[in-house]
Amino acid sequence: MQVLTSAIFSSEGMQRVFSAGSAVQRMLDFEAALTRGLACEEVIPTSAVAPLLACCDASAYDLTALALAARDAGNLAIPLVKQLTARVAERDADAARYVHWGSTSQDVIDTGMVLQLRDALDLITVELAELADVLAGLAHRHRTTPMMGRTWMQHALPITFGLKAAGWLDALMRHQQRLAEMRARLCVLQFGGATGTLASLGDRGLAVAHAVAAALDLPLPHLPWHAHRDRFAEFATTLGLLTGTLGKIARDIALQNQTEVAELSEPVAVGRGGSSTMPHKRNPVGCAAVLAVAVRVPALVSTLLSAMPNEHERALGGWQAEWDTLPEIASLCAAALTQLRDVAEGLRVDTVRMRKNMELTQGLVMAEPVSLALAAEFGRARAHEIVESACHTAIDSGQHLQQVLQMDARVASVLGPERLAALFDPLSYTGEATAFVDRVLAAHRQRKAG
Secondary structure (H helix, E strand, O other): OOOOOHHHHOOHHHHHHOOHHHHHHHHHHHHHHHHHHHHHOOOOOHHHHHHHHHOOOHHHOOHHHHHHHHHHHOOOHHHHHHHHHHHHHHHOOOHHHHOOOOOOHHHHHHHHHHHHHHHHHHHHHHHHHHHHHHHHHHHHHOOOOEEEEEEOOEEEEEEEHHHHHHHHHHHHHHHHHHHHHHHHHHOOOOOOOOOOOOHHHHHHHHHHHHHHHHHHOOOOOOOOOOOOOHHHHHHHHHHHHHHHHHHHHHHHHHHHOOOOOOOEEOOOOOOOOOOOOOOOOOOOHHHHHHHHHHHHHHHHHHHHHHOOOOOOOOOOOHHHHHHHHHHHHHHHHHHHHHHHHHHHHOOEEOHHHHHHHHOOOOOHHHHHHHHHHHHHHHOHHHHHHHHHHHHHHHHHHOOOHHHHHHOOHHHHOOOOHHHHHHHOOHHHHOOOHHHHHHHHHHHHHHHHHO
């Protein structure tokens, strides 16, 4: 089935990683490593190695036939091993006796999936680093650019756009750390035979396992993990957290892209963001794609979590539910990273509009610093009452809050015109915003250097 939306909800690199040919090749890579390991430990004759390795090329296999045969076999490994055995037999009948020796279908499929997920993590790691670099640039350039901070979707107090971008970046750096830590647990060999004991290899089982792991450049875990699916579940949940953060960034940008706000807008390009009926529209299509991913991935993550309670030594249904779900999660995450990187690289920041929006409430958002300044004379509660009353007057009369306060004798006795005007400068009340930005940027530089 051709998926027409694959360009929106995947990436070219991830489509290659999880293509049918790649899935088969990664399983054949396991079979090739198994053959080398068995021969290395003299479990099978070395004469069997060359004929078998020569047949471990996915391009020579009938993928359609494999898919159809898997329907009745219950998994792809069984028909693949059957085809592999037949191909080896055409070259060397004796060598065909040693195909898949000592292994089981789940070893082939799980290790093949681990190899694919390792490739996927390579792509995601690069894309995430690129996005982090772009956000670091935004945070640096707009370190002191004032804008309205919003809580509960309402104007709250001034912040800087650099602080908002630094918040995005800081979250992504936590995900970089999570991915690195998760990778060490995920990328390990699966090799246990029928029930995880490697009994068919006698006293050579562990030695063969070490050799297979070395051939695939995968660490050997303490023991086979057929029925313990926390590794794959952790991969899913880690990417679920990442896509949630990507969705948060996309949501922020989309909200600031609204006509009534118009502080941020996506890059302009021919054919991008248009409407089929309204020529004036510039829709945030990149943000829409990222948000769609953020909606889809949590349910897919729940599939992996739901599949964890496996039965005894090998699962019935739970394991099988992972096969299509893991690639979909990885593909969606990669798509969101690509889309958001493109948005961030060409993000248009309207600093004039940001400043203009801060004046929409005619000074009301600067009520807190005025109240704190008056508190030194009147106490916190009384100062709050004075400023709150002035806010009501400003709203009812349509006047700027600064004008109302200037006419209040109590305020004038404490705050002169210059002092009052200074309190209405948004940059005078951004607290440690620039210091926080600098801390995040320093951490980003350290991560890149280390």
